[in-house]
Amino acid sequence: xxxxxxxxxxxxxxxxxxxxxxxxxxxxxxxxxxxxxxxxxxxxxxxxxxxxxxxxxxxxxxxxxxxxxxxxxxxxxxxxxxxxxxxxxxxxxxxxxxxxxxxxxxxxxxxxxxxxxxxxxxxxxxxxxxxxxxxxxxxxxxxxxxxxxxxxxxxxxxxxxxxxxxxxxxxxxxxxxxxxxxxxxxxxxxxxxxxxxxxxxxxxxxxxxxxxxxxxxxxxxxxxxxxxxxxxxxxxxxxxxxxxxxxxxxxxxxxxxxxxxxxxxxx
Amino acid sequence: xxxxxxxxxxxxxxxxxxxxxxxxxxxxxxxxxxxxxxxxxxxxxxxxxxxxxxxxxxxxxxxxxxxxxxxxxxxxxxxxxxxxxxxxxxxxxxxxxxxxxxxxxxxxxxxxxxxxxxxxxxxxxxxxxxxxxxxxxxxxxxxxxxxxxxxxxxxxxxxxxxxxxxxxxxxxxxx
Numbered sequence: 001x002x003x004x005x006x007x008x009x010x011x012x013x014x015x016x017x018x019x020x021x022x023x024x025x026x027x028x029x030x031x032x033x034x035x036x037x038x039x040x041x042x043x044x045x046x047x048x049x050x051x052x053x054x055x056x057x058x059x060x061x062x063x064x065x066x067x068x069x070x071x072x073x074x075x076x077x078x079x080x081x082x083x084x085x086x087x088x089x090x091x092x093x094x095x096x097x098x099x100x101x102x103x104x105x106x107x108x109x110x111x112x113x114x115x116x117x118x119x120x121x122x123x124x125x126x127x128x129x130x131x132x133x134x135x136x137x138x139x140x141x142x143x144x145x146x147x148x149x150x151x152x153x154x155x156x157x158x159x160x161x162x163x164x165x166x167x168x169x170x171x172x173x174x175x176x177x178x179x180x181x182x183x184x185x186x187x188x189x190x191x192x193x194x195x196x197x198x199x200x201x202x203x204x205x206x207x208x209x210x211x212x213x214x215x216x217x218x219x220x221x222x223x224x225x226x227x228x229x230x231x232x233x234x235x236x237x238x239x240x241x242x243x244x245x246x247x248x249x250x251x252x253x254x255x256x257x258x259x260x261x262x263x264x265x266x267x
Numbered sequence: 268x269x270x271x272x273x274x275x276x277x278x279x280x281x282x283x284x285x286x287x288x289x290x291x292x293x294x295x296x297x298x299x300x301x302x303x304x305x306x307x308x309x310x311x312x313x314x315x316x317x318x319x320x321x322x323x324x325x326x327x328x329x330x331x332x333x334x335x336x337x338x339x340x341x342x343x344x345x346x347x348x349x350x351x352x353x354x355x356x357x358x359x360x361x362x363x364x365x366x367x368x369x370x371x372x373x374x375x376x377x378x379x380x381x382x383x384x385x386x387x388x389x390x391x392x393x394x395x396x397x398x399x400x401x402x403x404x405x406x407x408x409x410x411x412x413x414x415x416x417x418x419x420x421x422x423x424x425x426x427x428x429x430x431x432x433x434x435x436x437x438x439x440x441x442x
Contacts, residue, residue: 010318017325017346024332025339025389032338039333047286117285117334118298118396149336156336188397189296 029149037154040115040122047115068252072140075247078208078223079141082172086220107219108138108257114154116250119162119186121145123256126153136211136218136259142247143167143211143222147258155258159250160224162186168212169194170221171242173202181212184224184244191228194242201240205230209244216261223247268319269427276422277330280304285334294407297400301408302375304331308345309371309412310419312352313361314428324349337389344381348374364416368409375405 008016024032040047065073109130111123125131127150135147137157146165148158158165163186170179171194180201182194197203205228210221229243280303283289289300304327311323328345332338352374361367379401396404 010321013318014321014346014350017321018343021325021328021339021343021346024342025337025385027338029337029390033336035333035338036336043282043286046282049286050288050291116287188400 030151033149033156034151037122037151037156041154044114071247075140075142075223079221082208082210082221082223085177107259107261109260110255110257111155113254113256119159119165119188120148121157121159121250121253121256123155123157123258124153125258126151126155128152130260131155131258132260134217136214136222138222138257138259139248139250139253139255141222141257143218143224144246144248144250144253144256157256160184160186160192160246161188161190161250163188168214169224170210170212171197171201171203171227172208172210174207175202179210179221184209187243190250191246192225192244194227194240194244197240197242199232199238199240203227203230203240203242218259219261268315268323269425272426273323273326276426277304277307277326280307281330281334295403297403299400299403299407301411302331302404304345305375305378305405305408306371306412306415306419308349308378309352309367309374310423311428312349312374313356313367313370314423315353317353320353321346321350324353337386340382340385340389341378343385344378348378348381364413367416368412371412372405372409375408376402379405 109125111125111129113121114124115122121137123137131147131150133147133150136143137145137147143160145157145159145162146167147155148164149156160167166183166185169182169184171182172179180197180203182197184192184194186192194209207227207230209224209227211218211224213220225244225246227242228245229241231241233239233241284300284303290298293300308324308327311327312320315323325342325346327349328342329338331341331345335341352370355361355370359366361370379396380398383396383398383401
């Protein structure tokens with residue numbers, strides 16, 4: 001007996017596929033992201049073919065250091081400077097209270113960048129290593145973004161150059177030995193902008209921008225970049241238009257560290 | 268239509284499109300790259316019979332979603348706009364390369380616009396391309412079509428698309 005082959009009409013096919021799309025859309029993002037991560041996991045080699053991450057690094061001869069090494073040292077120096085200033089302040093004001101800053105090295109998870117997309121990194125660590133959404137990601141000690149999605153063994157990092165990445169910051173003002181609070185947001189190009197800083201604050205190009213401390217996520221300030229442009233606001237005359245250049249060129253970053261602060265255990 | 272070969276081609280286009288190799292031909296500091304999947308969508312929508320074209324459009328949408336952050340927005344937008352294009356070609360033949368390039372540009376803008384709207388519902392726009400970015404990608408893809416038309420047509424023949432005999436497509440059933 002001949003079997004009848006099931007072939008829906010064009011309209012039925014279209015509606016069926018459309019409804020499938022709606023179901024995909026309604027599924028939770030942490031479920032569907034497993035498919036995205038699986039794709040990256042499987043085709044990792046082909047996706048990174050020809051990227052700067054696969055090229056071997058070259059050492060500069062003589063007593064000179066490479067730009068990458070210079071940036072690493074400069075970042076370490078500015079972070080130390082910020083920590084020193086912060087500690088001086090704390091010693092002056094809270095000399096009788098014991099400092100409870102955790103050792104940062106105990107809360108860092110080193111991860112490798114396995115793929116890079118527009119304003120996004122995919123790293124080879126996941127929830128199995130203690131990663132969670134919202135954690136800060138460092139590239140050689142400078143904050144470069146936040147953890148956006150996490151699966152068991154792979155995660156995505158939203159870089160600070162993305163407009164979807166917003167975080168609290170502090171702008172250094174060495175002239176008055178103080179910091180101004182603000183919020184940074186990516187400009188969807190290669191840098192970021194600082195929003196709604198009043199012009200009464202003495203800020204100028206060259207000042208350092210730090211990620212502000214955040215309970216449970218970042219225990220001390222970490223550098224993000226430097227102000228590259230600071231002009232009176234085009235939309236509002238009372239605020240600055242501030243552009244920030246990150247310390248690092250994201251193209252050259254191959255390894256990152258995720259700040260994972262362990263909550264203290266009370267007995 | 269040879270579906271196994273089709274899935275291989277789509278997989279290859281997805282990996283190449285999402286990989287670092289495309290950075291070689293990216294332009295401006297926003298790294299504008301052409302969309303291979305968009306070009307394939309327009310090619311299949313124009314050359315396949317409308318039944319196969321619907322399946323092709325949704326499959327290409329799924330491939331576009333896999334390289335992004337969400338599953339669904341591109342699946343729907345590629346499917347809906349691609350299916351609409353299969354209806355348009357009943358009135359406009361879209362045989363000339365210039366017409367096809369223009370179709371790629373318009374289809375690209377419509378697809379990204381619809382995808383941006385859908386993404387806004389799901390994640391308040393996080394990770395969605397900007398409209399200017401979408402327009403630039405569509406324009407770049409349309410321009411690149413003048414170079415890629417012949418290779419894509421050759422690939423299409425290997426897939427059994429656009430092969431005609433005695434005036435009828437091989438895969439189009441007689442009315």
